[in-house]
């Protein structure tokens with residue numbers, strides 16, 4: 001059975017391939033989906049975003065239509081270039097969503113007859129087909145019916161919504177502290193069911209702002225720390241959107257370090273962050289070396305300053321702080 005992090009990676013890959021693109025073909029072997037498609041065709045709609053919630057994968061289309069799928073034991077989403085041979089027989093296909101078209105200049109499908117591993121810079125590439133095989137649960141929802149669904153997990157308060165308040169964020173985190181006291185701060189910040197909107201970059205930045213070591217257990221968080229994290233989540237995400245940048249997948253796409261060199265988004269992201277992507281570089285606040293360590297079951301990279309974000313052990317936990325790598329890496333594109 002695919003674990004949550006597998007679904008998460010699937011959603012990210014789908015987002016990269018389909019996000020912002022117009023559906024050019026839709027096929028399904030499921031009667032209920034087909035009838036919705038007959039009444040309100042998928043073709044011509046834009047894929048607004050793809051999201052993982054627990055073991056569910058949600059694809060949001062323009063015009064208030066959401067395809068919700070659950071992988072159960074055997075289901076899986078595959079991603080192919082248009083024209084590429086599928087890995088599974090068409091009889092096992094439940095849903096196929098195509099975006100873009102095959103272009104004449106496209107190379108023949110002689111190589112890489114396997115689900116695509118997305119690389120950066122493929123945005124201009126020809127069409128993709130996202131194919132759902134074997135899933136038993138796939139249904140269309142509207143925002144309203146999704147809200148009413150008791151099966152699909154709800155998101156936490158969205159840091160970008162008008163209704164978001166620091167208090168709502170703090171309350172959501174407090175509830176999590178009660179139900180999952182041993183969870184690490186960085187893992188909680190990424191959990192869209194606690195607060196929705198933060199991506200992997202802001203996770204590190206928000207923890208830095210609150211002077212909280214991201215590997216601490218959430219049971220050790222103080223009221224003040226919760227408040228700062230909720231507040232920074234909101235102000236930075238808003239500033240980021242106001243900056244005219246794409247919100248990107250799960251809120252990634254970033255401006256947090258507002259030093260004298262506010263630069264264009266073509267620049268390396270780490271130029272504008274406090275700690276994210278700055279492994280082995282000096283902390284902008286204290287000069288200590290920023291560390292990096294993979295965190296959580298999804299093994300997402302987390303960055304922090306060991307001096308500004310001291311370790312606080314929970315009761316019974318080792319007093320020794322987790323250690324990360326602080327070796328400066330060569331400049332490269334950050335694609336996490």
Ligand SMILES: [Zn+2]
Pocket residue numbers: 283284285286287288305306307308309
């Ligand atoms: Zn520091």
